[in-house]
Amino acid sequence: MPGRSIRIARIAGIPVGISPLWLVIVALITWSLGSGYYPDQVHGISRLASYALGLASALLLFASILAHEFGHAVVARRRGVGIEEIDLWLLGGVARMTSQPKSAEDELSFALAGPAVTAVVAAAFGALTLLLGRAETTAMGALVRYQAEINLLILGFNLLPAFPLDGGRVARALMWRRSGDLSAATETAAALGRGLGYLLVGLGVLTAFNGAPGGLWFAVIGFFLIAAAGAERVHAQVTTMFSGVPVGSLMSTPASLIPSRSTLDEAAGRFAEARFTAFPVTDSAGRAVGMLRIDQLERLPLPRRGGLTVADVMNRDPKLRVTAQTDVSELLDQPEFVEFGRAVVIDASGHPLGVISRTDIDRTVRARNLYQRTA
Ligand SMILES: [Zn+2]
Known part of the structure; x- marks a missing residue:
């Protein structure tokens, strides 16, 4: 939204x-x-x-x-x-x-x-x-x-049986129960949602032209439905594509790390020499404790960087630390991951193994779509 x-x-x-x-x-x-x-x-x-x-x-x-x-x-x-x-x-x-x-x-x-x-x-x-x-x-x-x-x-x-309205969810659940195929049920329910959306836009514009400006409300609701149904459809496709796929199979290795006690000038140097836009941050024992993204440095004006260390500005959200066995579809449902765009993959003792990023996942989606188109 x-x-x-x-x-x-x-x-x-x-x-x-x-x-x-x-x-x-x-x-x-x-x-x-x-x-x-x-x-x-x-x-x-x-x-x-x-x-x-x-x-x-x-x-x-x-x-x-x-x-x-x-x-x-x-x-x-x-x-x-x-x-x-x-x-x-x-x-x-x-x-x-x-x-x-x-x-x-x-x-x-x-x-x-x-x-x-x-x-x-x-x-x-x-x-x-x-x-x-x-x-x-x-x-x-x-x-x-x-x-x-x-x-x-x-x-x-x-x-109304138009996904993602509640009636559309009911319709999807009924189709899902009958066929056992969630993604096909989502496709159909989302198509109904988009259809109703276009119908509402048409009706709304028509009523507005006939002198009832209130009709524009229908058009607004229709636009919302079209967008929401489309987004749900893409989300369902991606979820289906990645359920059962472990994070470990898509992560980039080895992880390029930055110690939490590094100064921000040192961190700026690392960004300058490496081709990454984010680094997992480690404590003195080498365990992952957070992530530093380049814009977290960019936001700080140069004079304010003095005296600060990576530990002061990094993202400490524990949800951005996942194991290699985590399901990619679960990760994609994590708002923290979607927002930050990457997570550090750790082993049982908390040491970083690699990084999983939305870019890695997007690339996989595009590569698979490419394959489906040529096949
Ligand atoms: Zn509801």
Whole structure:
């Protein structure tokens, strides 16, 4: 997703982040509901009260989406899949799993858990709406009814069989269960996702041209779907290609090392003479303790390098130290590796054996694609 998310809370041990764009969405919802929707719904409402209702609606929507994602997270955890974090972004949320679901049954219950929560939320707001009566719409009545409607809409949209929407995940799980072939199921589900994406873009542009600018929302959602389905497809292909492939078979050896007590000037010299853009860092016993990437030096202006050693600026993340037996597909699911671009491969006693980089993996992907094209 564009832009990094900002951590806002930790609920039940799961970090919750929001994309900065979410604030823009909250403002947009507040404005559109406060200026148009609520003045229409509630007779004689003041301007201020109308915008307050708009803001309350946006925040309640935020809470509803969070509840939906926790539905996914709780089920994933119960099935032994870790949840890295929950991100709320432009048009919804995503519960980021630490690994792929292991079976079609896991995927199915994970995919259905979020919509199940949304269904309960929609039903609860619906019941409240009935309780409050609709003879004369009060501010509270309008607020509650809007939540019932928007959650119902989210539920319906979410269950469309278009990957990576939840409905698309359900469809993929069902196909996976029947054929036993996850990558074929992903291909089909992603094709459906892209198809629906194009349909939404077309519909959105058409409605916008017919004088309903709100239609552009559909186009935005459509674009998102096309991109997300494409990304999931590539991810699934790469995961299939590398599951069962050990890191040791793709790493570059021998590892060119740099001691943690080296000064940064010495490190700069190493970068100048070697053709590497990163070095594994070792302690005095020769064990890997981190990695130094060239841009970590570049970021420091020359005068600030004095007196500092490699140990002061290196990346110490233990997730960037892997064994030769680690599955490459697992490594690719590690956000720390994807971001840093490389990891040091160590033996049982922690000594570096080599380096595995995204470049090594990309080269393999391209070489295999080349082979498939010529074969
Ligand atoms: Zn969901």
